[in-house]
Amino acid sequence: MTSGHDRPRVVRHFVLPGTLRGKLHAWRFVIARRSVQIATLLLFFGTLHWGWKIAGRPLLAGNLSASELLGAIPLADPFAVLQILASGHRPGREVLTGAAIVLAVYLLLGGRVFCAWVCPMNIVTDTATTLREKVGVRDLFHLSPKARYWVLALALALSASTGVAAFEWISPIGILHRELVFGLGLGFIAVLGVFLFDLLVLRHGWCGHLCPLGAFWSLGGPAGQIRVAFDDASCTRCGDCVKVCPEPAVLNFTAAARNGMVLAGECTNCGRCVAICPESSLSFGLRARRVAAAPIAHEFTQTREPR
Amino acid sequence: MNDSSRTRRDFLVKGAQMAGAAASVGFIWHALVKSEARASAGALRPPGALAERDFAAQCIKCGQCVRACPYGTLSLASVAGPAATGTPHFEPRTVPCYMCPDLPCTRACPSGALDPALDDVNRARMGLAVIDEEHCLSWQGLRCEVCYRVCPLRGKAIVINTESRKTSRHAVFEPMVDSEHCTGCGLCEKSCPTELAAIRVLRPEFVQGRIGAHYRMQDKASRSGQAADAPAAAPSPRIAAPKPQAAPGVDYLNQAAPP
Ligand code: SF4
Numbered sequence: 001m002t003s004g005h006d007r008p009r010v011v012r013h014f015v016l017p018g019t020l021r022g023k024l025h026a027w028r029f030v031i032a033r034r035s036v037q038i039a040t041l042l043l044f045f046g047t048l049h050w051g052w053k054i055a056g057r058p059l060l061a062g063n064l065s066a067s068e069l070l071g072a073i074p075l076a077d078p079f080a081v082l083q084i085l086a087s088g089h090r091p092g093r094e095v096l097t098g099a100a101i102v103l104a105v106y107l108l109l110g111g112r113v114f115c116a117w118v119c120p121m122n123i124v125t126d127t128a129t130t131l132r133e134k135v136g137v138r139d140l141f142h143l144s145p146k147a148r149y150w151v152l153a154l155a156l157a158l159s160a161s162t163g164v165a166a167f168e169w170i171s172p173i174g175i176l177h178r179e180l181v182f183g184l185g186l187g188f189i190a191v192l193g194v195f196l197f198d199l200l201v202l203r204h205g206w207c208g209h210l211c212p213l214g215a216f217w218s219l220g221g222p223a224g225q226i227r228v229a230f231d232d233a234s235c236t237r238c239g240d241c242v243k244v245c246p247e248p249a250v251l252n253f254t255a256a257a258r259n260g261m262v263l264a265g266e267c268t269n270c271g272r273c274v275a276i277c278p279e280s281s282l283s284f285g286l287r288a289r290r291v292a293a294a295p296i297a298h299e300f301t302q303t304r305e306p307r
Numbered sequence: 308m309n310d311s312s313r314t315r316r317d318f319l320v321k322g323a324q325m326a327g328a329a330a331s332v333g334f335i336w337h338a339l340v341k342s343e344a345r346a347s348a349g350a351l352r353p354p355g356a357l358a359e360r361d362f363a364a365q366c367i368k369c370g371q372c373v374r375a376c377p378y379g380t381l382s383l384a385s386v387a388g389p390a391a392t393g394t395p396h397f398e399p400r401t402v403p404c405y406m407c408p409d410l411p412c413t414r415a416c417p418s419g420a421l422d423p424a425l426d427d428v429n430r431a432r433m434g435l436a437v438i439d440e441e442h443c444l445s446w447q448g449l450r451c452e453v454c455y456r457v458c459p460l461r462g463k464a465i466v467i468n469t470e471s472r473k474t475s476r477h478a479v480f481e482p483m484v485d486s487e488h489c490t491g492c493g494l495c496e497k498s499c500p501t502e503l504a505a506i507r508v509l510r511p512e513f514v515q516g517r518i519g520a521h522y523r524m525q526d527k528a529s530r531s532g533q534a535a536d537a538p539a540a541a542p543s544p545r546i547a548a549p550k551p552q553a554a555p556g557v558d559y560l561n562q563a564a565p566p
Pocket residue numbers: 228241244245246247248250251262266267268269270271272273274
């Protein structure tokens with residue numbers, strides 16, 4: 001886990017500041033994420049129920065599966081479209097264009113930005129995780145985080161065999177955002193299922209192990225331009241980031257030191273690690289800049305080693 | 308040797324376990340999707356909806372049709388609702404489809420689940436109205452005909468057939484639905500004054516039979532094309548039926564009580 005050189009400094013751990021200002025600073029990414037998540041839902045909700053418009057055009061009509069921005073720009077969930085294609089159907093041009101636009105945006109931002117910043121299920125599963133940590137619930141069994149890629153493959157295979165978009169037909173995420181936007185029904189049962197699974201059975205059980213949509217966006221991660229940058233020189237290996245990360249496997253110090261950043265696609269850009277790092281070794285950065293700088297940084301640590 | 312065979316064995320067992328897990332999850336998932344599909348069997352879809360199989364596959368459950376409808380006709384089905392979760396449907400007894408000539412719902416659909424080629428709402432086939440003659444006031448001899456009057460295609464989709472009763476002096480005004488014109492909008496079902504509507508819109512496949520090509524039906528030949536070589540048929544008596552205003556027996560109700 002550790003890179004070659006000695007770490008002379010004392011290992012300090014993160015302490016939540018006592019002042020409100022300090023707290024707000026420590027929570028800045030959670031606050032920002034919740035704001036974006038709720039604002040997204042609100043845009044859908046306001047356009048549907050309160051007729052929100054700009055220049056006479058509906059602001060954001062539809063939901064996370066497909067929508068239209070300002071009556072002109074189509075948006076669609078590329079994973080849903082992929083399933084429709086797998087079912088042997090050809091969706092309309094608007095949906096295809098919309099999926100291409102959304103795919104391009106998330107590939108640029110980092111695939112799982114959707115998970116941490118947009119997906120409403122994230123609020124549910126984060127709440128479950130916070131609770132389970134307060135109560136001290138232990139995992140009931142071990143499940144490989146890779147299981148989600150099997151679920152993803154299964155979703156596509158079942159779409160082909162049933163002739164309908166198999167995950168969309170049972171997706172608790174779809175149920176949740178539809179019911180939040182269009183009105184509540186019995187769907188909370190499915191959402192409760194995910195909540196209880198995450199609370200009592202497995203830490204980050206849904207988002208980190210099963211969700212095929214998260215798996216889909218993870219595959220797009222390596223193209224993401226916004227990544228968590230890592231400064232190896234100041235890192236004391238205190239491990240606070242790994243403890244707080246919903247995808248601990250991505251915080252591999254060796255790889256992070258080599259690349260100067262967290263490159264794994266499963267990273268959701270949630271910023272938990274950035275906010276908690278007591279040495280400020282982690283920060284959001286642009287991939288383009290880091291990739292150019294990384295080899296130099298690496299050599300720097302190498303040459304510094306004998307010191 | 309022993310070691311390598313053990314690892315290979317472990318590998319095979321592990322592979323079989325994974326395949327088993329995937330298969331059992333797959334079976335349950337498959338069954339769930341299939342039962343969802345069955346939940347949609349009776350659902351009425353927005354105008355322009357493709358045949359159910361294709362509609363189910365194409366609809367991305369975005370609700371843009373729901374938002375576009377100015378009457379609040381459509382809704383996305385909730386879990387364990389009357390249609391597959393998240394798909395749009397309507398219940399005419401609650402809010403029927405008012406057959407907007409500009410088809411805002413169909414136009415709003417980005418996925419092609421609502422056929423963009425549909426340009427005339429009169430050609431929409433959301434369902435087919437069916438009359439329960441045993442509980443229809445008109446069929447029982449009262450003057451109701453509300454369904455006839457509210458039907459946007461009155462005189463075509465619903466016609467009134469006047470039938471003189473054998474046992475009584477006055478005629479009966481029987482509303483009859485013509486499947487060739489009924490769009491399934493449900494205005495009739497919405498307006499029927501009986502406690503439970505005596506006219507209901509159902510999916511055509513639930514109520515319509517098929518005669519079969521080996522029958523040569525003269526009066527239907529021109530409609531269904533089932534007997535293309537049959538001589539041109541006379542217009543259907545239903546469509547030719549006189550309007551109720553001109554129907555015999557009307558005066559009877561305004562006269563003194565029969566002797
Ligand atoms: S590495 Fe950091 S930003 Fe990425 S998922 Fe983990 S905590 Fe969040």
